[in-house]
Amino acid sequence: MSEQLRGACIFGQSGGPTSVINASAYGVIRTALDADCITKVYGAAHGIKGVLEDKLYVMDEEDPEELRLLLHTPSSELGSCRYKIADPEKDDTDYKRILEIFKKYDVRYFFYNGGNDSMDTCSKISRYMESVGYECRVMGVPKTIDNDLFGTDHCPGFASAAKYIATSCMEINKDARVYDNGMITVIEIMGRHAGWLAGSAALATAFGSGPDLVYLPEYDFDIEKFYADVEKIYAEKGKVLIAVSEGIHYADGSFVSEAKTSATDGFGHAQLGGLAALLASLLQGRTGAKVRGIELSLLQRCGAHLASQTDIDEAFGAGKEAVEQAVKGVTGKMVAFRRDSVDGKYVCRYELIPLDSVANFEKKVPLEWINDEHNGMKQEFIDYVLPLIQGEPVLPLDHSLPRYAKLKKVLAK
Numbered sequence: 001m002s003e004q005l006r007g008a009c010i011f012g013q014s015g016g017p018t019s020v021i022n023a024s025a026y027g028v029i030r031t032a033l034d035a036d037c038i039t040k041v042y043g044a045a046h047g048i049k050g051v052l053e054d055k056l057y058v059m060d061e062e063d064p065e066e067l068r069l070l071l072h073t074p075s076s077e078l079g080s081c082r083y084k085i086a087d088p089e090k091d092d093t094d095y096k097r098i099l100e101i102f103k104k105y106d107v108r109y110f111f112y113n114g115g116n117d118s119m120d121t122c123s124k125i126s127r128y129m130e131s132v133g134y135e136c137r138v139m140g141v142p143k144t145i146d147n148d149l150f151g152t153d154h155c156p157g158f159a160s161a162a163k164y165i166a167t168s169c170m171e172i173n174k175d176a177r178v179y180d181n182g183m184i185t186v187i188e189i190m191g192r193h194a195g196w197l198a199g200s201a202a203l204a205t206a207f208g209s210g211p212d213l214v215y216l217p218e219y220d221f222d223i224e225k226f227y228a229d230v231e232k233i234y235a236e237k238g239k240v241l242i243a244v245s246e247g248i249h250y251a252d253g254s255f256v257s258e259a260k261t262s263a264t265d266g267f268g269h270a271q272l273g274g275l276a277a278l279l280a281s282l283l284q285g286r287t288g289a290k291v292r293g294i295e296l297s298l299l300q301r302c303g304a305h306l307a308s309q310t311d312i313d314e315a316f317g318a319g320k321e322a323v324e325q326a327v328k329g330v331t332g333k334m335v336a337f338r339r340d341s342v343d344g345k346y347v348c349r350y351e352l353i354p355l356d357s358v359a360n361f362e363k364k365v366p367l368e369w370i371n372d373e374h375n376g377m378k379q380e381f382i383d384y385v386l387p388l389i390q391g392e393p394v395l396p397l398d399h400s401l402p403r404y405a406k407l408k409k410v411l412a413k
Helices: 021-033 048-052 064-072 093-104 116-131 158-176 201-206 223-237 275-287 309-328 379-389
Strands: 007-013 038-044 056-058 107-114 137-142 183-189 213-215 239-245 290-295 333-342 345-354
Touching: 007 021, 007 048, 021 038, 021 064, 021 107, 021 137, 021 309, 038 048, 048 093, 064 309, 093 107, 093 116, 107 116, 107 309, 116 137, 137 309, 158 183, 158 201, 158 239, 158 309, 158 379, 183 275, 201 213, 201 379, 213 223, 223 239, 223 275, 239 275, 275 290, 309 333, 309 345, 309 379
Parallel strands: 007 038, 007 107, 107 137, 137 333, 183 239, 183 290, 213 239
Antiparallel strands: 038 056, 333 345
16 A cells, blocks of 8 residues: 555544543544645544534634644544444445545545444444455544453543542542441442443542442452441441442343342332442441442543543544554554553553454453452552553633633535
8 A cells, every 4th residue: 555645534433422532533633634645634523424424524624723622622522423334244335325425525544533333333444445445544543431442551531530530439438428427328430341440449549538349340249248348347437438330240140230129119110220329229228327329420431620631642642643654554453552661650652453353342450450359459450540640631711611622613515
């Protein structure tokens, strides 16, 4: 494939948002705008759906300062989607449409920013373009607060979410210990299949104000052991703070959040609400204590005011690296992070891995980083996360409130 490939590029965002995904967008867009061989830069509205629907924004017409503000703007500014395209061998309808749009706008570069499913989409598009002989360089830019992408040490978005979770747990812990009466608090944290986020609550404990117990989906959940763990600490302290991953499950694979209430309610109705509400109800019936269930929900992935500067820098760098490598002739790869150390200090290196080695694989917390009781984290986990959450960004403000990017979003014709 020739190195000097001229043509337009499309950038799209997919999957759940993060507080730094727009930093990756800025990394791609700014670098593409500055590349001589990239003739036009388009942003796809709502990911691959924007390509299929011919709804593309002309990023060349945006104010450079508004684009720069993407560094500190949470969520997916161009819009996201959860659209899964079929295998091209089974149904090539979407691919023919994508090719039609690529030809219409002379698109020779495609950058897709997302998690597991997004890398799968990226891989399929790359293979299809190659199979039909259309020269287009396709690159994946990683993103997910779940930190479960295979082949990369960590993912943009995870560190800021981890920092938000740890900080919130520290604050909740202080509040939950104000009164002299007994109290149990359950905090529900995102992560259905991997416990990186829930494990991050242990950062708060390591620094003096965090959960007494942490439960991850890497191990089967035992409700009787859970009761025993809680009752033991409650008897000792009169207070218990618990962090649980939304994906904790029983040995048969069923999620705890989907369990039925006990027959003591007389009806056996399904518990309404989330996992925190369910466990709070069960613990109240079991202990008679005052119990609160707290669900961090979307807050943990849009808390840009608690973002890690390290995370912002790496997210931007991932987008920049994707464009620079594509311009050099690389295609069919995802930008991955490799952890290194220079003079004893953490350093992140970029490396490229094949898209098809990433798609649809999940990276879980190493079992050896979870304590022997399966209710807390070892120092190895703390040492892994701590370098990633470092640095406080200087946030742009307007009357002491966040100033986010305001894009014109001019549609291509």
